[in-house]
Amino acid sequence: xxxxxxxxxxxxxxxxxxxxxxxxxxxxxxxxxxxxxxxxxxxxxxxxxxxxxxxxxxxxxxxxxxx
Numbered sequence: 001x002x003x004x005x006x007x008x009x010x011x012x013x014x015x016x017x018x019x020x021x022x023x024x025x026x027x028x029x030x031x032x033x034x035x036x037x038x039x040x041x042x043x044x045x046x047x048x049x050x051x052x053x054x055x056x057x058x059x060x061x062x063x064x065x066x067x
Contacts, residue, residue, distance in 0.1 A: 026033045027044035028051060035042050041050045 024033070024035045024037065025042060027035055027042075027047060027049055029049035030044060030047040032044060032046045034046050035044050037043075037053065038050070040053055042053055043050050
């Protein structure tokens with residue numbers, strides 16, 4: 001098997017010290033953490049729920065639900 005040019009067999013340090021994934025909120029509907037931003041919304045591909053990124057919990061609720 002032919003190696004790539006300048007391939008020393010080591011990992012590229014530029015790729016290893018990059019930024020990490022952003023801290024995204026869990027889905028408020030199904031509570032799974034597989035969410036992603038899409039424009040001004042967050043989307044949960046597991047249950048299909050979408051919510052505003054700037055959504056503020058209603059009085060009597062926190063990020064986990066009713067208080």
